[in-house]
Amino acid sequence: MKLRDAPSACPSLWRCLPCPPAELRLDLVLSSAQSFRWWESSPGAWTGVLGERVWTLRQDRDRLWYTVYGEEDEHEEEERDGCSAKAAKLDGAEADGILRDYFQLDVGLSALYRTWEAADPLFCKVAKDFPGVRVLRLDPIECLFSFICTSNNHISRITAMIERLCQAFGRRLCCLNGRTFHAFPSLSALTGTDAEDRLRALGFGYRAKFVSGSARAIAEGLGAEGLSQLRTAPYAEARKVLCALPGVGAKVADCVCLLSLDKAEAVPVDTHIWHIARQRYGVAAGGKSLTPRAYQEIGDFFRRLWGPRAGWAQAVLFCADLRKSQQRASSRDQAWDSRSQDSHGNGPR
Structure with a gap:
């Protein structure tokens, strides 16, 4: 079937x-x-x-x-x-x-879109082509360790790394259409004495230290249950706890807050959002690099503009910018393939 x-x-x-x-x-x-x-x-x-x-x-x-x-x-x-x-x-x-x-x-997305469109003409232009973009509610352990892997990385490589992580440390679930699926590793699976070495062997590089270090820090501190309980803590408190973990900076902490800890006001600011803020909204934050101060200013700007679910509105802009970047990359690849064929005499005659 x-x-x-x-x-x-x-x-x-x-x-x-x-x-x-x-x-x-x-x-x-x-x-x-x-x-x-x-x-x-x-x-x-x-x-x-x-x-x-x-x-x-x-x-x-x-x-x-x-x-x-x-x-x-x-x-x-x-x-x-x-x-x-x-x-x-x-x-x-x-x-x-x-x-x-x-x-x-349970969150009415259409009503939120109307609110953001009324507050922001630029959002209005994006929204018509990107409806239905909502924020997931992930398991906090999976979310945290997934986003530790995102630093200085791109989506296809992150996806492959997490797949290897689950295959090596997670419980096998089933096999479907030639593909084997595993559960995301438990906290205890990532705290073994050889975890960092195994992660390095899987191609995690310097992130291996952060994954194993954060796993140990959580296991020895608030625990997996305590991490989930940050859902009821104020945003600033949850963010502070996360930023104390190895390999977790402001952006990773905000991703975890938004995607797993119910902090809808968290606005993760990566290079996509930084450029959008500067080029489309005229936010004069940061020079040639995204400083901590600029990061905070950009987040505060969008929270004032979009309101208490600013992180959800950010997800729509991020999705749109990501999709357009992928389309441009695909067009470049197609153009390169065409030129390559022509140079070898394989193109249209």
Whole structure:
């Protein structure tokens, strides 16, 4: 059974939630560097790990379809000839709740867009081409260690690093269409004495020290539960706790605050947002580098402009800028391929 045919071909294995595109666009949200654990398994269908289970999601008009795959036991791993997981028998209400929480579907996105459009003419221009961009609610452990890997890195490499991390340290979940899926590593799995060496062998470079160091610091301090409890702490307090961890600066801390700790006012400022603030909004912050002071000024500017969910509005601009950058890169690659073919006499005649 092909994944793209699943909703109509096998409805008993699929469930759906009402969810119009204005409230969620899977193709934009799952490819916008909020989570690095989803891949487009067939046109319009996205497969990934959520809540230690493997899911496939797709949209059909005003509905969000999903199916969940069962976890293999030891005998199935040994005896299965192919690599095609079975659908899990998961309580429908529980599964619906997991997705609603993950996509924060209780937050009315269309109303927020209207508020931001009224406050910001530049946002208004972007919004019409990028509807349905909302902020995910990730597990704090997964979010923290994923974003430690993002420093001086690009999306494809980050995705590959996290995949290797899960394969090496995470529990195997199932195999689907030739691909094996693993849960994100537990905190205890990353605190072993050999964790840093193993991470370096996996190509993490200097980030290996930060991942293993932060894992030990959390395990010996507030613990995984304490990290989750930062959801109820004030934004400034949560940010301060995160910035005390090895390898966590202001941007990583803000990503974790926004994407896993319910701090909707957190505005992660990377080079994309820095350039947007300076070039499109005229924010005179920073010279040739993004200083801590400039970082704070830019975040404060957007919080004044967009209000208490400024981080959500930032996610829309970031997604738009990222998509346009990817399109420009794709155009350059196509032009290079064309020139390369012409130079070898393989182009059109």
